[in-house]
Amino acid sequence: MELHELTLEQARELLDRREVSAKELAQAFLDRIQATEPQVRAYLTVTPESALRQAEAADQALSAGRSGPLTGIPCGIKDVFCTKDLTTTAGSRILENFVPPFDATAVARLKRAGAVVLGKQNMDEFAMGSSTENSAFGPSHNPWDLKAIPGGSSGGSAASTAAGSCLFSIGTDTGGSIRQPASHCGVVGLKPTYGRVSRFGMIAFASSLDQAGPFCRTVAGAAQVLQAMAGHDPADSTSSPLPVPDYGQALKRGVKGLKLGVPKEYFVSGMDPEVEGATREAIKVLQGLGASTVEISLPHTEYALAVYYIIAPAECSSNLARFDGVKYGLSVRQEQADLMDMYLDTRSQGFGEEVVRRVMLGTYALSAGYYDAYYGKAGQVRTLIKEDFLAAFQEVDAIVSPVAPTAAFELGQKADDPLQMYLSDVLTLSVNLAGLPGMSLPSGFSPQGRPIGLQIIGPHFAEETVLAVGHAFQQATDHHAKRPAL
């Protein structure tokens, strides 16, 4: 077995037994990046020198017996996380040369846990998109089928994890941006409860929805990464002060005796039959493991898309106002230009089409005279959506559903049809609106060999349950063990 084919747990064992050094492991992944990048294009920046330096430090820690679960584990970082002294673009031309003077809290915590950062990964510009086709630096490709999109917005992270060009990655999920690409690339992607992981240093798209989480090939690995990232951060007032449980321990719980809800609204028209088939099959597996299932209803599901496309653009229109050419990033200053020219030139040259679309949508939705009808109303419906889930969780321990209505589509297929593109997140958006934890894990393949994902949704701060269900499923299946032929 090649080193890049290891799971995080296997790599951990080899490192701990000193059978492989962190430096060898890092080098193996840097070689894998060299080999796969021409086809996958998952990375925007690769940092071999600092990766090897961090790996050496990890080796020292290992020798000194000061290692933790992530010491020496090579990882990738979605380029939406600020990284100290390392270019951070958010997939946008406007930040092409932006070098943050600080690390995002999530990144700082991974580094502190000993993880080795290989580089920054591709994404839809400012995390707005479902295919990475909105990246200003070109799309990433699905390792299972290079003609297909890897999903988005954290497409680079998902593709890299699937291609074995990192052992794990961290991404962000505002409406499905971790779970949908994880589903399309056949890896595990976990969006924690809103507030579980600090948002400090994550370039904001929609602040009330954004949440960071891990990509990994296994649920067990994802649990370790979450363990390192999670917890209150004094720099993020919206991060939760609740203590972080032992997620490794939670894996052992299994699904026996758990009651799982299957929302009838999540089997939508237009859904690929093989997606529905794989989901029903997965439910049978979980039943076989001792879980009971019951059909539930989340009656306001149909409004989630509309609510999301008011709230997220509204927040982004304000969050992205800071990119104005005055302080950092792109600044377009023509001869004889005044302030307004600088604003207009910088922003129209710096932002891509989808970003402009959402900034305009959001600006409109917040305008005097429209606020109540749009933003105000959307907030009310958001509460109803959340209450749907709270009611369901009175009855069930977790919810299982498909992640996306279809397997990965082809590059270019929906690029010119934003509405079709928005529909690929229809089964994941509600989870963000309600602030719940949700995870995608591999549950099968389409006839063309493209992965299909299963979504597990838990109550607020019940990551333990979500992980337990996912781990049990992976113990009983081998979808996650398959590798794309690259």
Added chain:
Amino acid sequence: MQYETVIGLEVHAQLLTDTKIFCGCSTKFGAPPNTHVCPVCLGMPGVLPVLNKKVVDFTIRAALATGCQVGGRSVWARKNYFYPDLPKNYQISQYELPIAERGHLDIEVEGRVKRIGITRIHMEEDAGKLVHDPAAPLSYVDYNRTGVPLMEIVSEPDMRTPEEAAAYLKALRDILVYLEICDGNMEEGSFRCDANISLRPVGQKELGVKTELKNMNSFRNVGRALEYEMRRQAAALDGGGSIRQETRLWDAQGGKTVSMRGKEEAHDYRYFPDPDLLPLVVDQAWIDKARAALPELPQARRERFAAQYGLTDYDAGVLTAAKPVAEYFEATVAAGGAAKAACNWITSEFMGALNAEGLEIGQAKISPAGLAELIKLVEEGALSGKLAKEVFAEMFASGKNAAAIVEQKGLKQVSDAGELEGVLQKIFQANPNEVAEFKAGKQKLMGFFVGQVMKETKGQANPKLVNELVRKLLAG
């Protein structure tokens, strides 16, 4: 036509916290540009605000001191507009649910007390400052002020004259300074005021169209701008015209207001709740704690001074207008200085000297105990009132104590009856006519004798004693 003027004020007060409202940067004024900044107050990508609790403490104090309803849940909102001095291009403020509402402030104009309503008090962050290069078409931005905490206090349109507006502003400033939450300096911009003003025919209930006045950076300018705007609006209405709802800037040099932007060009700030900050919940315990820590406020102190020290309302008002002066006065009295005398010294000689030197009372070289000593010397007859002023001037200039100055300059009052008698006998001998006239009943010659004694003693004779001696020696 006769018009009634309607004025409402919006005051922005910079709060005297050590650090900014949403980050740990210093709020200190006057540092080199962009040295009190960090990723958070520079609005770098990915940063988040964290509320400085002290800002809330200070605002609660102001709210309690102005009788506002405070507490419960208030919400941070983003006020969106593009300007280079605003790094995020939105200002974090409070909009729909401010921290405090429905308070009031009592003001006194021409002996009449009037209650001015306070609509709301909320907290927000200050913006930076643009620095324009006069030699080139270039502007620079200094973000040191970005994120300095501001408290906005909005009054009801309850004022009817510029005098009332000035009295409200003054009373509000006094309170904030007393609470030690704002330095109240209008010239430096730590206490700023915008005014809404409209006219309506006397007797009409409905409000007229208002204009908003900005850029008035002193109490005097607030008064002047309101006077001007009152006349401008009246002239426009009398001429059959109408008032345009607009924002106008006060031009202090030109002594007029000029249009800045109309209602049509007003910003749509697209306020919405800031998702980066949790709603602020102020519970009763927090309020109780703040209330218990409130100092005595100017009005209460003024009333107490009048009653406790037997001062006139006017004097009590002068002494209590500034907290350090009031405290100086009380310290002087505590050190044994008679209250009336202490009041006279502080409100006349002392304040005059301070003003002439541009000093605050805390910077003076005379301590309250030193002033008390001077007062006692006069009281005991060891120093004449006239010479005491000379001694005071020396104390003020050098910081020496009164007794030492009296000693050094030989200013000690002659209160030795034997010595004065000798002087008087000589004067009587030299002026027999005056002695005869005095004896015959011409009492006003007393002044003549006292004057002669003063001349002989270089002003050091105790005039009271001289009076007594003249009467005694020339009696019968």
